[in-house]
Each structure stands twice: as structure tokens, then as C-alpha cells.
Amino acid sequence: MSRYQDMIQDSLFYIENHLHEEIGLEDVASKAALSPYHYHRVFRDEVGMTVVDYIRHRRMSLASTALRSTEAGILDISLACGFESQEAFTRAFRKMYGIPPGRFRKLFDLKLFTGKTRGGEIKMNTTTAIKGWMLTGSHPQNYEMGLDPAEVHQGKASGYLKAVTPMEPNEFATMMQQFRADKYVGKRMKLTGFVKTDRVEAFCGLWMRVDNHVHDVLQFDNMHDRPITGTQPWNQYSIVLDVPAESAVISFGVILNGKGKVWVDSFRFEEVDLNTPVTHMETEYEMSDEPLNLSFEE
Numbered sequence: 001m002s003r004y005q006d007m008i009q010d011s012l013f014y015i016e017n018h019l020h021e022e023i024g025l026e027d028v029a030s031k032a033a034l035s036p037y038h039y040h041r042v043f044r045d046e047v048g049m050t051v052v053d054y055i056r057h058r059r060m061s062l063a064s065t066a067l068r069s070t071e072a073g074i075l076d077i078s079l080a081c082g083f084e085s086q087e088a089f090t091r092a093f094r095k096m097y098g099i100p101p102g103r104f105r106k107l108f109d110l111k112l113f114t115g116k117t118r119g120g121e122i123k124m125n126t127t128t129a130i131k132g133w134m135l136t137g138s139h140p141q142n143y144e145m146g147l148d149p150a151e152v153h154q155g156k157a158s159g160y161l162k163a164v165t166p167m168e169p170n171e172f173a174t175m176m177q178q179f180r181a182d183k184y185v186g187k188r189m190k191l192t193g194f195v196k197t198d199r200v201e202a203f204c205g206l207w208m209r210v211d212n213h214v215h216d217v218l219q220f221d222n223m224h225d226r227p228i229t230g231t232q233p234w235n236q237y238s239i240v241l242d243v244p245a246e247s248a249v250i251s252f253g254v255i256l257n258g259k260g261k262v263w264v265d266s267f268r269f270e271e272v273d274l275n276t277p278v279t280h281m282e283t284e285y286e287m288s289d290e291p292l293n294l295s296f297e298e
Contacts, residue, residue, distance in 0.1 A: 007032050008046045009235050015051075016233040019058055020080060025051045047236060048192075048268060058234075060096050061152045063089070067105040069150050074101050108149070108156065130159060130175075133253075137173035143256065145175045153194045153234050153265035161254060162261035174207070175264070176253025181210060184243045184250065188274055191252050192238040193267040197228055202258030204228045208239045213248040221279040222255055228262075240278045 011028050018027075028051050029039035043051050059081040066077045078089035093101045135145045142165045149157040161175045191208045205223030212218055219241040228237070243250065254264045 004042050004046055005238060008043065009237075011043070012047075012235045013233060015055060015058065016235070019055070019062060020082065022082065023055065056092065057096070057154050059083075060093060061154055063093065063101070064097070064104065064108075064156070065150060065152055067101055068108050077101070132177050133159065133175055134177065135161075135173060135175055137171075137255070139167065139171040140173045142167050142171060143173035145173075148263060151196065151263050153196070153263075155265070158196075158263045158265040159254075160261060160263045161256050163256065163259045167258065170257065172203075172255055172257040174253045174255040176207075176251060178249055178251045181243055181247035181250045184271070185245060185247050186243065187271045188240065188242050188276060188278065189250075189269060190238055190240045190272045190276065191267070191269055192236060193254070194234050194236050194265050195228060195232070195254065196234045196263040197230065197232045198261040199231055200229050200256065200258070200260030200262065202229070202260075204254070204256050204260065204262050206237050206239055206252070206264075207255050208241055208250070208252040210241055210243055210247050211249045211251070212246045215249075218244050218247055219278075219280045221281050223279075224281065234263075234265075238279075240272060240276055241280055242278055 011032055014031050015023065015028060025036050025040060028043075029036040032039055034042065040050060043054070047054055049057070063077050063081045066072055066080070067074075072080075074089070075086045078086045081089065083089035083092070090100050093104070097104055099107070130145065130147060133145065135143065137143065142163060143161060144164045145159065145161045147157045148160045151160070152158050159175060161173060163173075191206065193206050195204070195206065197204055203224070205227055207222035208220070209217055210219040221239045221241060223237065223239070239252075252269075254262055256262050
């Protein structure tokens, strides 16, 4: 785990709670107790974009959601998202989405999407199928996954996983995907994703696993030592694993144990240098030279 991860998560939490205010690089850097120059490089390396770009993307996401799900005027949305005028907002929106906000509202109004989940949120389709993703776990029938255009980190939709029926302790499900490890063998890979939760009672986290051809686990992390619980705003989490020479399959996703709901968005999968610590959960133990404590007296 990067030595800056806790600081970046604190910064992202601060940004989420101040998106409707005038904030910039200096404000966020000051909260992190770093110089703007140093913080700019750290944030860009950890998040994949500059602080200014990140704030702009988040404000645009809030604006796109407001356009699709409310009757608020474009000027009101512009001002609420920190723009000084509707013209400035329209230019920025067109640059990011390719069309002006009024046209976007007509094309992507949530009322055009039929079908609702049992929780009431509008889905982009009426099935649980999401390209590239599958639902599995101990009791997948007690969970639901789907696309949510009304809760977005960036872009037009996020993926979600939620419990839909009463459940016994330790039931879980995961929204996941798998791919061949061939291109990544010998590399150290970092999985990064943004996560938001609602009333997660037991445990939630990203996870990644590297297996060989006979399905032995070579590397694994499910954030069990740093779980996400309760109700949390959008924030970034990461996993770093090596891909050994004998690797065949890489799997990753989000796991939800027990009740609650989790949204995921903006995943990245990238190579990092060997100075980046791995988050692999050690499962090996030191083997003794002979049997021990056979009478159970110790």
C-alpha cells in the first residue's frame, strides 16, 4: 500500500464534502500539510489526474446526475456546481461530454430508463447483466448487482452490489471479473477503484487474486485488514500484488459481506515499480521440524 494512501483518502473525503464550495489545489494541499508543488505530484501519481481536474470531473458528475434526475434549471445547476455562469458551465460540460447540458438532459433523462430495482433506484436495464462482470459468492441469490445512472463517480453510471433479502451471518456476494495473466507475468500490478457505501453492516472491500493453471492462489488481498463499513462517500482504495511467473488468471472485484449496498466506479489496473509495497495477505506459516503439543497441555 502506498505511503500516501491514507493522506489521499483524507483529501478525497475533504473534496467530496466541499464540492459546492470554492476549493482548489492550495486548499487541499494545505489540509494535507504539503506544499502545493509536492502535493500536486503526489495526487496526480495516486489518483491519475491533477487535483483541479479531479474536482472538475466530480462537479461534472454531480451536474450530470442533477440534469438527469431533477427539474432544476441549468443556471441553478451551474451555480451549485461552482461555476460563475451558465456559459462557463456549458463550455466545460460540452468539453467533457461532447454535447451541451440541455441536449444531455433530453437524451439521458432517467425517466426514459424503464425498470426499477427492489430498492427503488432506476436501472439502465432490467437485468443484472453487466458487460464483463458476473455475480457470485456464497449466496449470490440474496444479492443484486446492476448499473446505477443516478449515483456516479465519473461518467454516466456506476456499478452497484446490494443485499436484497434477510440473511444469515457470513453470507456474501461479489461482483467480479477474470482475465488471463499472460500480459502481466513478472510485473507488480496495482488495482485502484472508487467505492461508496450505504449501511454496510459487516464488511466490504475491493479484492484481487492471482491463480496458477491448477487454481492455486499465488497472491491475494480482499482488504480484510482495512474493511469499508457503514455509510461512506466516494473514496479511492487500492490493492497491489505481484504476478509470479506461473500465473494464469487474475480475478478482481468488490465483495459485500452481510447487509448494505456498495457502488464502484473508475477502476484502474496499472503496473507499478517494485518500490510500491504489495498488499498480499500472507497465508504461509513456519513449519516445525517435528509434531508439537500432542497431549494438548500447552
